[in-house]
Amino acid sequence: MINVLTLRSGDRLELEDGTIAEVLENMEDGMWVQVRYLQVPRNPAEEGAIELCHAQDIAKLLDVT
Amino acid sequence: MAAVLETNAPSPTGSAGLHRTDAYYRLRADIEEFLYSEAELLDERRFRDWLTLLTDDISYFMPIRRNVKFGQHGERENTRTGIGISWFDEDKWTLTKRVDQILTGVHFAEEPLSRVCHMVSNVQIKKVLPSLDDPREVEARCRFLIYQNRVEYETYTFVGKRTDVLRMTDDGWKIARREIILDQNVLLAKNLSVFF
Amino acid sequence: MSHSRFDDPDKLVDTDRGFVSREIFVDPDLYKEELEKVFTRAWLFIGHESLIPKPGDFYTTRMGEESVILCRDKQGIVHAFLNSCRHRGMKVCRYESGNTSLFTCPYHSWTYTTDGKLQGVPHFRTLYEGLDREANSLVSVAKLAIYKGTIWATWDKDAPDFITYLGDAKIHLDQALDCRDGRSGGSEVIGVHKWIFPANWKFAAENFLGDTYHNPSHRSVDLIGIGPSAAAGKKGRRDDELEKAQHVWISFPEGHGVHSAIQPEENEYIESFLDNPVLEQYFRHCFEERKRRLGEQARLLPFVGTIFPNTSYHGRQPRGLCAWHPHSPTSTEGWRFFLVDADAPQEAKDYLRRYYMRYSGPAGMTEQDDMENWLYATAASMGTVARRYPFNYQQSLGAWTKDHHLGGTVSLQITEEIARGYYARWKSYLRGAAWDELLGVGGNLPQRAAE
Numbered sequence: 118m119i120n121v122l123t124l125r126s127g128d129r130l131e132l133e134d135g136t137i138a139e140v141l142e143n144m145e146d147g148m149w150v151q152v153r154y155l156q157v158p159r160n161p162a163e164e165g166a167i168e169l170c171h172a173q174d175i176a177k178l179l180d181v182t
Numbered sequence: 183m184a185a186v187l188e189t190n191a192p193s194p195t196g197s198a199g200l201h202r203t204d205a206y207y208r209l210r211a212d213i214e215e216f217l218y219s220e221a222e223l224l225d226e227r228r229f230r231d232w233l234t235l236l237t238d239d240i241s242y243f244m245p246i247r248r249n250v251k252f253g254q255h256g257e258r259e260n261t262r263t264g265i266g267i268s269w270f271d272e273d274k275w276t277l278t279k280r281v282d283q284i285l286t287g288v289h290f291a292e293e294p295l296s297r298v299c300h301m302v303s304n305v306q307i308k309k310v311l312p313s314l315d316d317p318r319e320v321e322a323r324c325r326f327l328i329y330q331n332r333v334e335y336e337t338y339t340f341v342g343k344r345t346d347v348l349r350m351t352d353d354g355w356k357i358a359r360r361e362i363i364l365d366q367n368v369l370l371a372k373n374l375s376v377f378f
Numbered sequence: 379m380s381h382s383r384f385d386d387p388d389k390l391v392d393t394d395r396g397f398v399s400r401e402i403f404v405d406p407d408l409y410k411e412e413l414e415k416v417f418t419r420a421w422l423f424i425g426h427e428s429l430i431p432k433p434g435d436f437y438t439t440r441m442g443e444e445s446v447i448l449c450r451d452k453q454g455i456v457h458a459f460l461n462s463c464r465h466r467g468m469k470v471c472r473y474e475s476g477n478t479s480l481f482t483c484p485y486h487s488w489t490y491t492t493d494g495k496l497q498g499v500p501h502f503r504t505l506y507e508g509l510d511r512e513a514n515s516l517v518s519v520a521k522l523a524i525y526k527g528t529i530w531a532t533w534d535k536d537a538p539d540f541i542t543y544l545g546d547a548k549i550h551l552d553q554a555l556d557c558r559d560g561r562s563g564g565s566e567v568i569g570v571h572k573w574i575f576p577a578n579w580k581f582a583a584e585n586f587l588g589d590t591y592h593n594p595s596h597r598s599v600d601l602i603g604i605g606p607s608a609a610a611g612k613k614g615r616r617d618d619e620l621e622k623a624q625h626v627w628i629s630f631p632e633g634h635g636v637h638s639a640i641q642p643e644e645n646e647y648i649e650s651f652l653d654n655p656v657l658e659q660y661f662r663h664c665f666e667e668r669k670r671r672l673g674e675q676a677r678l679l680p681f682v683g684t685i686f687p688n689t690s691y692h693g694r695q696p697r698g699l700c701a702w703h704p705h706s707p708t709s710t711e712g713w714r715f716f717l718v719d720a721d722a723p724q725e726a727k728d729y730l731r732r733y734y735m736r737y738s739g740p741a742g743m744t745e746q747d748d749m750e751n752w753l754y755a756t757a758a759s760m761g762t763v764a765r766r767y768p769f770n771y772q773q774s775l776g777a778w779t780k781d782h783h784l785g786g787t788v789s790l791q792i793t794e795e796i797a798r799g800y801y802a803r804w805k806s807y808l809r810g811a812a813w814d815e816l817l818g819v820g821g822n823l824p825q826r827a828a829e
Contacts, residue, residue, distance in 0.1 A: 122252075145251075146482035149489055149498050169498040171487055244741075246569070248474045258476075267569020267716050267731055269741045275609065276736050282602040283743050289598035291746035336753075367474075368711065372575035372749040374741040 121172045122147050127182030132174050134159055141167065148172050200307055205314040213322050213348060214305045216355045221300035224377055229281040232377065236274055237349055237358040244269040244362040244378065260363070269374055270362070280377075291375045294333065298376050301327040308345070319358070320348045326362075330376050338371040340364055344378070384408055387805040393798040396772035400759040402804075403578040409707040416687050416807045417442030419534040419816075421543045423689035423701050424448055424458055426715060427527045428566035434477045434492055440703045440711070441531065447471050447481065447516070448529060451492040456524060458531045459494045459516035470516070481516070490516050526555040526563035528699065538813055544685065545817065546785030547634035553680035554693040557719045558661065560668035560676065566720035568731055571739040572713050577752035579688055579710040580804075582702040585748055586682045586690030588627045588637035588796045591773065595751055599743045604736055606695070606729075610652035615737065615744050616695050617650030620679060627793045629778075630786040631818020633686030633803030635796030638693070638784075641677040645669060657729050660722075678784075686803060696734040696742075708756050714739050771798055 121143070124130075128140040130152065136159070138152035152170045157163040200206055223232045236242075245260035245268045261268045283289045302324050309321040328340040347359035362378040384390055384407065390399040402408050422441050425448045429437040436449040438461060445461035447470070461469050468485035480497065482489040489498035494516040499506055519531035523540035530540050537543065544551060557564040585592065593600075596615060603613040612618070623639035630636075647665045651657040669676040680693025688702040696716070703711040716734045718727050737744045758764060774793035782788035789795050806815050 142479070144480045144482070144489075145478070146480055146489070147252075148482050148487045149480060169489065171498065171500045173500060246571070249472060251473050251476055254476070261569065264728075267571065267735060269571075269735075271732065271735060276732075279602055279604055279608075279736070280743060283598045286598040286601050288601070289743075289747065290595060291750040333754075367572070369571075369573035369740055371573065372577075372740060372753055373746045375746050 119172075119175060119178055120147070121150055121175070124150050124178070125182055129155070129179040130170070131176045131179055132170065133176050134174075136163075137179070138168075138170060144169070200310065200314065203314065206307060209310065209314060209317050209320065210305060210307050210322075213307065213320060213355070214302075216348065217302045217305065217322070217324065217346075220357075221302055224300055225298055227295060229284060229377075233274075233278055233281055234353075235356055236277065237351070237356045238274055240274050240277070240357060241359045242270055242272045242277055242362075243360065244271075244364060244374075247364070247367055249367055263361075269364070269369070270378075277377075289375075291373050296376065297331040299329045301329075302344075303327075318350045320355075322346050322348060326378065328376060328378065330371075340366075340371070340376070340378070342366075387808045391801045391805045392768075393771070393802045396770065396775050396794070396798065397768040398771050398797075398801050399768045400765050402801075403580060403756060404707050404760045404765070406707050408808075409704070411808055413442050413704065415810055416804065417533075417704070419532065419537060419807065420687050421521075421523070421530045421532045421537065421540055421685075422687075423528060423685070423699060424531050425529045426565075426567045426699075426717075427456070427524060427529065428720065429475065430456065432477060434479060435475070436471065436473075436478060436481075436492070437475045438471055438473065440701070440713070441519070441533070443704055445469060446519070446531075449481075449492050449494075452479070453493070455493065456522060456529060457492075457494055458519040458522055458529075459490075460518075462517070463488050464496065464514040464516070488514075494518055526552070527565050528555060536813060538817060542817065543632060545630050545632045545634065547628075547630045547632065547636060547683065547685060549678065549784075550628075550636040550638050550680050550683050550693070551685060551691060553638070553678065554683075554691040554697060554699070554717070558664035558668065558722070559719075560664075560671035564719055564721065565717040567715045568718055568727065569716050570713055571716075572711065573740045574705065574709060574711050575740075575749050575753060576709050577749070577756040578707060579702040579704045581752035581755060582700070582710060582712060582748075583684045583688050583690060584797055584800065585752070586692075586700065587635035587684040587800055588682060588793075590625075590627070590637055590792045591794075592748075592751070595747045596744055598747065599737075602743075604743055606650055606654075606657070606733060607652035612652065617648075619648045619650045619694070620681070621648065623679065624790065625681070626782075626784065627789040627791075627796055628782075628784055628786040629789075629796040629799030631799070631803075632816070633800050634684065635800055636683030637681040637796075638683075639679045639681055641679060643677070645677050651729075654725075654729060656723075656725050660726050684800070686800065687807075692738075695730075696737045697730070698734065698738070708760070710752075712739070771801070 124140050124143050126140050130138050137156040138154050140150050142151040149169050154163050154166045243263045247260055250258045263271050284292045304325040306323050308323050310317045311319040323345050326344050330338045342364040345361045348355045349358040390402050424439045425437050430450045433452045433454050439446050439448045447459045447461045449457050463470050463483040465488050466485050468483050470481040470483045480489045487500045491497045496511040496514045520533050520535040522531045599615040605614050605616045620639045623641050625639045628636050647662050651661050684690045690700040692698055698716040701713045705711055718730050771794045778787045778789045778795050
């Protein structure tokens with residue numbers, strides 16, 4: 118489990134549903150980060166989408182900027 | 183920008199580098215004795231005598247404390263002396279006026295006089311100038327618990343920390359600076375008519 | 379609609395004969411009715427633009443008993459929202475002020491943007507198919523007004539605009555909000571006191587309505603002198619600038635009341651800041667500039683006032699706005715916002731803040747005595763027998779004129795006419811009156827039913 122307060126823009130995440138996302142902005146509430154979807158296996162049409170991502174949806178941190 | 187989760191900045195009130203030597207304990211006992219005597223003067227309502235314990239250039243400061251986000255405490259939690267509005271940011275002239283006011287006998291917020299009990303504890307010496315062997319100016323930190331009972335049923339409890347700068351004079355120790363950190367946000371009292 | 383045992387407000391407030399029941403200061407049912415019928419309709423003061431200068435800035439404020447977030451959104455538009463998540467009601471903001479992109483509920487993480495829209499819902503895709511996010515925005519006030527930096531709001535979509543609501547009290551409030559040299563607006567808040575005192579909120583509101591009669595309770599500060607010439611030996615708690623003025627006490631039909639003063643025709647500067655030559659020179663300069671800018675109108679100076687129901691101001695010294703937030707029939711949270719001209723010299727600001735602190739609020743030498751009065755007046759009015767005896771409001775009954783260029787009902791002597799007008803209007807709110815009556819359209823307070 119990671120503390121999302123420590124994430125920085127540019128960090129890459131793997132989400133619980135297999136989506137790979139890049140952090141755009143840390144909302145600094147300890148719960149939400151804004152991300153861009155890079156790969157979305159369950160629905161490739163969503164690639165490029167910008168969404169809020171909740172801490173409990175993050176499976177792991179892939180690369181730290 | 184990610185938040186800083188740990189602060190490595192030294193706390194302004196953290197453990198100072200004073201070695202716990204006999205000189206330290208002797209000085210601390212001396213300072214404790216002074217603080218207790220001061221509390222006694224206030225609790226005995228000897229307000230004019232209390233004023234004589236303050237240097238002419240005293241700064242008497244109680245900030246307003248605010249609820250701020252994690253990581254912003256050092257910067258934003260307390261109001262600052264010299265800027266904006268605090269509970270107290272005073273000099274000797276104002277403190278003398280406060281005493282004068284009580285002694286008019288018609289300051290109704292203190293008439294009849296409150297029953298007040300000052301308790302001082304956790305005294306530590308944080309700085310000594312020039313040295314423990316020749317203490318001329320001392321920064322002492324303590325905790326306070328002040329109980330106020332007014333008229334019949336009104337009671338208030340003020341709890342917090344104090345940082346005092348005490349200066350040795352020909353008449354003994356005097357208070358040159360007092361910072362009062364009251365552990366409340368919205369003041370849970372109708373008035374601050376007691377001295378801290 | 380709740381029903382209290384006081385079904386007829388006329389029995390509580392008799393302004394013709396000058397009596398107001400103690401029940402309205404202590405009774406829990408009447409208090410609940412006030413929250414429902416006064417605080418959800420009237421315009422309430424909620425903050426100042428200088429507290430939220432930048433996009434994303436917020437300041438947590440109150441309306442009635444409830445926490446409200448005052449926020450400047452990312453586009454720069456100012457909003458006010460109930461500080462309560464639409465899901466389970468947790469406060470979405472427990473910081474006093476700051477800058478943010480989102481208000482996130484600690485309970486289940488629903489999160490709202492700075493314009494109040496529900497933005498993030500955990501497991502939205504799997505658990506909330508079809509959730510109408512727009513309909514689950516933070517609850518917004520019905521109307522919000524920014525007036526010379528001050529921010530006001532109402533929960534009533536049918537309320538008149540704020541300037542209409544102010545009526546002829548506007549030019550008096552202006553004197554508190556305008557620069558000391560007569561330029562319009564330009565104030566900033568330099569700090570806020572917040573404290574709880576065990577008294578009914580209306581004691582505080584009425585105190586500032588123009589209850590000049592309570593002056594004796596401040597005898598102790600008047601004896602010792604804490605004003606801006608006190609160190610130079612002057613007694614009293616303020617300056618002397620109104621010593622030659624004609625004081626006026628005005629009740630406005632909207633329920634507002636002010637105590638202002640009209641300087642004599644020659645309107646010469648009166649030395650007021652003898653403790654500090656720099657300040658004396660600065661305020662003399664402000665006085666002359668104001669006279670040059672405003673001409674004849676510069677003769678009007680503010681003293682105190684209350685904008686119905688719970689916003690009070692001190693127009694000159696110690697300049698500021700107070701909101702008297704109800705907590706219970708017998709408990710009030712006072713918020714005092716201290717004002718200076720944003721572009722005043724630093725030495726003036728520093729002098730003023732020191733004066734404000736020694737004068738005002740729970741640590742203030744003057745206002746400590748007010749709080750003592752409000753507390754024990756409330757406490758001693760709770761008794762079964764005490765409640766049978768209404769308060770006397772007969773001072774200067776009938777000694778007023780409606781034929782005055784300042785409008786409203788004007789008294790040239792100390793009077794409770796303002797309080798009578800205030801409680802007459804309070805009674806209209808409790809009856810659920812239409813806005814025409816609440817504004818006193820027609821210029822007269824409603825007459826009692828023909829007798």
